[in-house]
Amino acid sequence: MSDTVKYVLDEKDIPRHWYNIMADLPSPPPPVLHPATHQPVGPDDLAPLFPMAVIQQEVSQEREIEIPEPVREVYRQWRPSPLFRARRLEKMLDTPARIYYKYEGVSPAGSHKPNTAIAQAFYNKQEGVKRITTETGAGQWGSSLALAGSLFGLEIEVFMVKVSFQQKPYRRSFMETFGAKCIASPSDMTEAGRAVLREHPDSTGSLGIAISEAVERAVQRDDTKYALGSVLNHVLLHQTVIGLEAMKQFDLAGDYPDIVIAPTGGGSNFGGITFPFLGEQLRGGRKIDLVAVEPSACPTLTRGKYAYDFGDTAHLTPLVKMHTLGSTYVPPGFHAGGLRYHGMAPLVSHITDLGLVRPRAYQQTECFEAGILFAKAEGIIPAPEANHGVKAAIDEALRCKEEGVSRAILFNLCGHGHFDMQAYRDYLDGKLVDQEYDESEIAMALAGLPSVA
Amino acid sequence: MSDTVKYVLDEKDIPRHWYNIMADLPSPPPPVLHPATHQPVGPDDLAPLFPMAVIQQEVSQEREIEIPEPVREVYRQWRPSPLFRARRLEKMLDTPARIYYKYEGVSPAGSHKPNTAIAQAFYNKQEGVKRITTETGAGQWGSSLALAGSLFGLEIEVFMVKVSFQQKPYRRSFMETFGAKCIASPSDMTEAGRAVLREHPDSTGSLGIAISEAVERAVQRDDTKYALGSVLNHVLLHQTVIGLEAMKQFDLAGDYPDIVIAPTGGGSNFGGITFPFLGEQLRGGRKIDLVAVEPSACPTLTRGKYAYDFGDTAHLTPLVKMHTLGSTYVPPGFHAGGLRYHGMAPLVSHITDLGLVRPRAYQQTECFEAGILFAKAEGIIPAPEANHGVKAAIDEALRCKEEGVSRAILFNLCGHGHFDMQAYRDYLDGKLVDQEYDESEIAMALAGLPSVA
Numbered sequence: 001m002s003d004t005v006k007y008v009l010d011e012k013d014i015p016r017h018w019y020n021i022m023a024d025l026p027s028p029p030p031p032v033l034h035p036a037t038h039q040p041v042g043p044d045d046l047a048p049l050f051p052m053a054v055i056q057q058e059v060s061q062e063r064e065i066e067i068p069e070p071v072r073e074v075y076r077q078w079r080p081s082p083l084f085r086a087r088r089l090e091k092m093l094d095t096p097a098r099i100y101y102k103y104e105g106v107s108p109a110g111s112h113k114p115n116t117a118i119a120q121a122f123y124n125k126q127e128g129v130k131r132i133t134t135e136t137g138a139g140q141w142g143s144s145l146a147l148a149g150s151l152f153g154l155e156i157e158v159f160m161v162k163v164s165f166q167q168k169p170y171r172r173s174f175m176e177t178f179g180a181k182c183i184a185s186p187s188d189m190t191e192a193g194r195a196v197l198r199e200h201p202d203s204t205g206s207l208g209i210a211i212s213e214a215v216e217r218a219v220q221r222d223d224t225k226y227a228l229g230s231v232l233n234h235v236l237l238h239q240t241v242i243g244l245e246a247m248k249q250f251d252l253a254g255d256y257p258d259i260v261i262a263p264t265g266g267g268s269n270f271g272g273i274t275f276p277f278l279g280e281q282l283r284g285g286r287k288i289d290l291v292a293v294e295p296s297a298c299p300t301l302t303r304g305k306y307a308y309d310f311g312d313t314a315h316l317t318p319l320v321k322m323h324t325l326g327s328t329y330v331p332p333g334f335h336a337g338g339l340r341y342h343g344m345a346p347l348v349s350h351i352t353d354l355g356l357v358r359p360r361a362y363q364q365t366e367c368f369e370a371g372i373l374f375a376k377a378e379g380i381i382p383a384p385e386a387n388h389g390v391k392a393a394i395d396e397a398l399r400c401k402e403e404g405v406s407r408a409i410l411f412n413l414c415g416h417g418h419f420d421m422q423a424y425r426d427y428l429d430g431k432l433v434d435q436e437y438d439e440s441e442i443a444m445a446l447a448g449l450p451s452v453a
Numbered sequence: 454m455s456d457t458v459k460y461v462l463d464e465k466d467i468p469r470h471w472y473n474i475m476a477d478l479p480s481p482p483p484p485v486l487h488p489a490t491h492q493p494v495g496p497d498d499l500a501p502l503f504p505m506a507v508i509q510q511e512v513s514q515e516r517e518i519e520i521p522e523p524v525r526e527v528y529r530q531w532r533p534s535p536l537f538r539a540r541r542l543e544k545m546l547d548t549p550a551r552i553y554y555k556y557e558g559v560s561p562a563g564s565h566k567p568n569t570a571i572a573q574a575f576y577n578k579q580e581g582v583k584r585i586t587t588e589t590g591a592g593q594w595g596s597s598l599a600l601a602g603s604l605f606g607l608e609i610e611v612f613m614v615k616v617s618f619q620q621k622p623y624r625r626s627f628m629e630t631f632g633a634k635c636i637a638s639p640s641d642m643t644e645a646g647r648a649v650l651r652e653h654p655d656s657t658g659s660l661g662i663a664i665s666e667a668v669e670r671a672v673q674r675d676d677t678k679y680a681l682g683s684v685l686n687h688v689l690l691h692q693t694v695i696g697l698e699a700m701k702q703f704d705l706a707g708d709y710p711d712i713v714i715a716p717t718g719g720g721s722n723f724g725g726i727t728f729p730f731l732g733e734q735l736r737g738g739r740k741i742d743l744v745a746v747e748p749s750a751c752p753t754l755t756r757g758k759y760a761y762d763f764g765d766t767a768h769l770t771p772l773v774k775m776h777t778l779g780s781t782y783v784p785p786g787f788h789a790g791g792l793r794y795h796g797m798a799p800l801v802s803h804i805t806d807l808g809l810v811r812p813r814a815y816q817q818t819e820c821f822e823a824g825i826l827f828a829k830a831e832g833i834i835p836a837p838e839a840n841h842g843v844k845a846a847i848d849e850a851l852r853c854k855e856e857g858v859s860r861a862i863l864f865n866l867c868g869h870g871h872f873d874m875q876a877y878r879d880y881l882d883g884k885l886v887d888q889e890y891d892e893s894e895i896a897m898a899l900a901g902l903p904s905v906a
Contacts, residue, residue, distance in 0.1 A: 004529040011461060076457040077537070077832060084530075088604070106559065108832040110871065150829045151541070170874030177828050177877050375630050376603045379530060379561040418563070418871035421623030424630050 005085035007249035014072055014079050019240040021275040021347060022233070023063035024282040029350035030321040033308060038452055041318050048219045049226045050234075051127040054120060057234040063279075065237060067119075074118045074151060078106045079241065083249035089377040090397070097400035098255060099393060101413040102246050102273060103380070109174075111383065111415030112269055113144035113229055116238035120227045121148035130223040131155040135185065135210030137265075138164055138337030138385070139171025140415055141229030146180035156180035159187065159213040161340075162205035163333045171419055185210040192216050192314035206330045207341045212314030219316075230266025231311060231320075231345045239272025242412060247276055250410075257288060257410035259396055263388040264292040264301060264359070265338045267345025273412040275347075278356065291396070292348065292359040293388040295367075297435040298331040300324065300344045301352055301359035303442070308452040311343060319450060322349040325437075326445020332435040334364050335423035336384040342445070360392060363434040367391045368427040371417070383415035384423050458538035460702035467525055467532050472693040474728040474800060475686070476516035477735040482803035483774040486761060491905055494771050501672045502679045503687075504580040507573060510687040516732075518690060520572075527571045527604060531560045532694065536702035542830040543850070550853035551708060552846060554866040555699050555726060556833070562627075564836065564868030565722055566597035566682055569691035573680045574601035583676040584608040588638065588663030590718075591617055591790030591838070592624025593868055594682030599633035609633035612640065612666040614793075615658035616786045624872055638663040645669050645767035659783045660794045665767035672769075683719025684764060684773075684798045692725025695865060700729055703863075710741060710863040712849055716841040717745040717754060717812070718791045720798025726865040728800075731809065744849070745801065745812045746841040748820075750888040751784040753777065753797045754805055754812035756895070761905040764796060772903060775802040778890075779898020785888040787817050788876035789837040795898070813845065816887040820844045821880040824870070836868035837876050 022028070031040040043055045050058070057065060067075075086099040104112035124132055132154055136142030142158035149156035158180055165172060165184040172182045185205045186193035192212035196203050203209070211228070218226035228235060250256055260277055262270040274290050281287050294301055304323040311317035313327055323344040325331070331340045344352075351357055364384070371387035373394065374380070382390055389411040396409050417424065426432040475481070484493040496508045503511070510518060520528075539552040557565035577585055585607055589595030595611035602609035611633055618625060618637040625635045638658045639646035645665035649656050656662070664681075671679035681688060703709055713730055715723040727743050734740050747754055757776040764770035766780055776797040778784070784793045797805075804810055817837070824840035826847065827833070835843055842864040849862050870877065879885040 004526050006464070006529055008464060011459070073457050074832075076459055108834075147832050151832060169878065170871075173874040173878040173881060174834065176881050177825055177834055177874075179829060372630055376632060379527075379600050379604060381561075381627065381630055418623075419874075421626040421872075425622065425626040428626060428629050 003087045005087055007083040007252045009080035009245060009248055011076055013245070013248055014075055015067060015241050015244040017064035017066055018237045019244055019276045019279060020060055020063055020065055020237055021279055022061050024279045026282065026354065029346050033319040033452065035310065035315060035317065035319055045318070049215065051123045051129060051225060053123040053126065054234050057237055058232060068122055071119050071122050078108065080245045081106050083246055086378055089374060092373065092377045093394065093397050093401065095397040095401040096404065096406040097397035098406060098408045099397055100257065100408065100410045102242055102410065103413045104242060105380065105413060105416035109140065109144040109147050110418060111140040111144065112239060112242060112272060113141045114147060115241055115272070116229065116235045116268065117144035117148035119238045121152040121154055124225055125152045125154060129154065129225045131157060131221070132225055132227045133157045133214040133217045134227045134229065135159045135207060135214045137161050137207050137340055139168050139419065140338055142182065143171060143174045145227060146175040146178040149180060150178040157217060158182045159185035159210040161185055161207060161210050161337065162203065164337045167422065168419060185213050187213060189213065190216040192316070195314065204333055206313065208313035208327050211312035212316050215312060215316045230268040231343065233347055235268045236271030236275065236345055236347055239268045240275050242272040243274060243276035246273060246410065255408050256286060258407040259289040259291060259409045261291040261293060261389050261392045261409065261411040263339060263385045263414060264294050264348065265385060266341050267348035269412055269414045270348055271345060278351065290357045291392050292352065292357050293392045294359065294361050295334060295336055295339045295388065296361040296363045297334050297437050298325070298340050299361045299437060300342065302361045305446055306349055306353055307449050309343060309449055319452065320346045322346050323352065325442050326448060328448055329442055329445035331437065334435050335420065336364065336388065338385040339388065362388055362391050365432055365434050368432060370394050380413065381417040382413055383417045384420050386414050389413065456540045458540055460536040460705045462533035462698060462701055464529055466698070466701055467528050468520060468694050468697040470517035470519055471690045472697055472729045472732060473513055473516055473518055473690055474732055475514050477732045479735065479807065482799050486772040486905065488763065488768060488770070488772055502668065504576045504582060504678060506576040506580065507687050510690055511685060521575055524572050524575050533698045534559050536699055538706070539831055542827060545826065545830045546847065546850050546854065548850040548854040549857065549859040550850035551859060551861045552850055553710070553861065553863045555695055555863065556866045557695060558833065558866060558869035562593065562597040562600050563871060564593040564597065565692060565695060565725060566594045567600060568694055568725070569682065569688045569721065570597035570601035572691045574605040574607055577678055578605045578607055582607065582678045584610065585678055585680045586610045586667040586670045587680045587682065588612045588660060588667045590614050590660050590793050592621050592872065593791055595635065596624060596627045598680060599628040599631040602633060603631040610670060611635045612638035612663040614638055614660060614663050614790065615656065617790045620875065621872060638666050640666060642666065643669040645769070648767065657786055659766065661766035661780050664765035665769050668765065668769045683721040684796065686800055688721045689724030689728065689798055689800055692721045693728050695725040696727060696729035699726060699863065708861050709739060711860040712742040712744060712862045714744040714746060714842050714845045714849070714862065714864040716792060716838045716867065717747050717801065718794050718838065720801035722865055722867045723801055724798060731804065743810045744845050745805065745810050746845045747812065747814050748787060748789055748792050748841065749814040749816045750787050750890050751778070751793050752814045752890060753795065755814045758899055759802055759806050760902050762796060762902055772905065773799045775799050776805065778895050779901060781901055782895055782898035784890065787888050788873065789817065789841065791838040792841065815841055815844050818885055818887050821885060823847050833866065834870040835866055836870045837873050839867050842866065
């Protein structure tokens, strides 16, 4: 009835290095370009936004990058995070599959986001920065940076996508409890925000707009930098603690994953759990089926174009080559706000382009259905973003049953749903509906892509 | 800046036995009486409410009671829970005190309540029970029993105090996600509820009323039993896993607490962390200062009368001798709903009467202020109930500073505040006000105490 199998690591097993996939890629990802000159950007171009240690990580080719001791110290509060074998779920599905999940909801912010928030706060503090600006969608990233800012004594200013600001007031309370400022975006605090409001006074916002606002506020002030919670190489790098721990835990289990699954919004959750395994494969180790799961209503990897695009709406960021729906595209307001981004991590796009990833998209109701099944079996209510991974894992487990094959399935349960109970309320009340992207709006946004030679 | 000190135990260190303080008390607590005859109740009197294994635990004198393996199996999902040294808080307070906290918010329901919910669900399932009824205040207990019911295949019916049902809709969603039924109390489903509604159609409910409803529903059906989340001996027994683990963790730390602090509503949180330490003291070990913290607006231990009283409003329960404000007293609707009970665990009342406990009461705003200070230092937002323990711990640490003495302070951080962000919102907006109990209402309720020879 209740056989909990938990693979626990000792504190000394918290990785001492992050893993940098750049060292093992068969070809490097296309360079990041300056928005005006379309020439590859150098460290100086990024210096107004990020501390130098972070910029160096962004372009590093070293396989292992040391985790600073003060960062490991904070990690120790909740790391190593547990790896569970989902035996009760396996029984419920009557599947021969071996389902494992890495649970990142044990962090004080309830998701994987502190893995990079702590690191970024540390590097900013070390370089004398006083204040960090950022954007947040569902609020998990903003909460994590608020927490990190509080621990390292930094002011945090969070532009929160307006639709989430209104739907998730408790996320704002969470950030403010840690002393952060939380502003609904688009706001009238920035030129980028005012421009949107002039044209669309009722704009519900988007991550692209919020990024513009946060970037604008950072470049205006010398003592202020900007932080991003996903997409960029250094963010994915910091998240590899997840996969590195999982590898050690599979050693304990005497098993190895055949399939690794993660929800994919900006790509840091996916990169965090898959890159260490993919690195093994690229260095001649066992081949793994990598599944990137995205919402059908924001189908970046499955319907987007692999092209150079801006990370934000106001076109303040450098150009990166990524799967994109167009930087001006505003996705419908579904509940998995963390997956509501027009673009994708360049590294995830690159390996998808290389054929190393199998992307797939799900509607939100089927994801919530899977999440509730999971909660009843395993006792944990997943975040709406995490439900996408749960759904794919259940589908793979059912495929095992159909084919009469036992495969080891690993997914990253990247966060709990404690701040998303309104979404569950809607689902339970039968009010949650699937949302469709607007083909013509995407086409229009893609038509506006910058032309890069 | 960030020196996390976490004392981690191995899975094999999850206790194999609960600790029963009855074996070590200098005198037994007064007997539980039948509500009609005023004679001590026997097992048969309690059989309509509880499974026999639980009834035996309620009256057992054995020092150690074995934890069934299937219960330990579920415990393994989150136990052993971590013990932290709050070094960042110590620095912030500039105190020579050594502050430790045991963190029970790591459970899937976010509080210590699953420690007993899992055990009670197991015993009910084992004895063929199909359905369990219960009441809940803030929702932490109802959520935990919903979780336990889901894992053991039992139907769960939760009567939730109406003011909390309305203030905390997400707790209801949480329970329903696990398949439980959640009913606002007073309801028209029971005679007890209807009686209240006839007299007070706008009643916001109380734990006493909700208990009456749950008990009534249980005794009406042969396949249904009742479960209580605090107060009774067996509940406090199950919670001793907290204190037993903490003792082992203090061994690791090479330290021993001088002061042990816990919030006190029904008493299970307090009993859970203190009884193993008190047992040591009673068997000739080191004397410890035990601090029970309650809300000033429901001051059971500090202002109540130590007398026989009913556990519920409709007087369906047996009579127990406890500190009480009178079973008909309805406390004001403050945010720490889990501490909003007119009575107290008979065991906690008994040891308080024996002079072994130092009770104290705090207003809610000072508790939230302490909670926010704690969050900023330690990264965890405590539940409003837990803030009472935080406040007392901070006060004791400041007393150490004043006196220039280093003492080891242990408190039970019994749950996180993820479902209580509205309370933090109110605090941050300056809208949270202290609430006073009504002296004359308490006097009236106490005047109605049953006269027991």
